[in-house]
Amino acid sequence: QFLLVESGGGLVQPGGSLNLSCTASDRTLASYAVAWFRQAPGKGREGVACTSIRSTGINTKYTDSVNGRFTISKDNAKTSVYLQMNSLKPEDTAVYYCAARHTSFPCTNSDSWYDHWGQGTQVTVST
Numbered sequence: 001q002f003l004l005v006e007s008g009g010g011l012v013q014p015g016g017s018l019n020l021s022c023t024a025s026d027r028t029l030a031s032y033a034v035a036w037f038r039q040a041p042g043k044g045r046e047g048v049a050c051t052s053i054r055s056t057g058i059n060t061k062y063t064d065s066v067n068g069r070f071t072i073s074k075d076n077a078k079t080s081v082y083l084q085m086n087s088l089k090p091e092d093t094a095v096y097y098c099a100a101r102h103t104s105f106p107c108t109n110s111d112s113w114y115d116h117w118g119q120g121t122q123v124t125v126s127t
Contacts, residue, residue, distance in 0.1 A: 002026050002116055004098050009121035012088055016125070020083040022098030022118055027079070029100060033107040034074055034081040035114060038094035038123075047109025048096070049083060059106040065091070088125045095120040 008020040020036070035050035049072040051060045062070060071084040081098055099114035101107075 004100060004116055004118035006096065006098050006118045006121035009096060009123045011124045011126065013127055014089055014125055016088050017084070017086045018088065018123060020085065020096055020098075020121060020123070022081045022083075024079040024081075024100070028077075029074055029079055029081060031102055031104065032100040032116075033103050033105070033114075034072070035099045035107055035109065036070075036072060036081075036083045037097045037099060037111055038092075039097070039120075040094040043094075045097070045111050046094075047111065050107035050109055051081075052103070052105065052107040061107060061109060063109060085123070088123075090125045092123060092125050094123060096123050 003025045004022050006022050012018055033052035036048040037045050038048050039045045049062045051072045069087045074081045097120045098118040100116040101114045
């Protein structure tokens with residue numbers, strides 16, 4: 001069974017940093033597009049970042065609210081994807097999910113596009 005497990009969430013102060021990890025089982029992520037989504041209480045799921053490898057290079061996308069602060073990366077050898085989050089703001093508070101799709105096409109920030117999901121990890125930014 002292909003499982004994705006997130007870790008690295010926690011409570012941080014505004015301006016702080018966290019590095020989220022998503023580890024895959026049973027296979028590597030080398031041929032997968034991977035993404036991070038987040039969902040705040042009572043809110044819909046929002047695409048945060050995604051990445052995939054095309055023949056022309058690495059395709060990476062970020063939502064405007066995190067662009068310049070968050071960085072997504074993939075470690076194929078360790079079957080993991082990461083989300084480095086810097087300059088965190090209270091509005092970043094949410095449950096963060098990783099997602100994947102087996103494809104060589106460019107990634108998207110649409111949750112319906114992905115067919116593998118992790119269980120989520122809580123990120124809370126507060127004083």
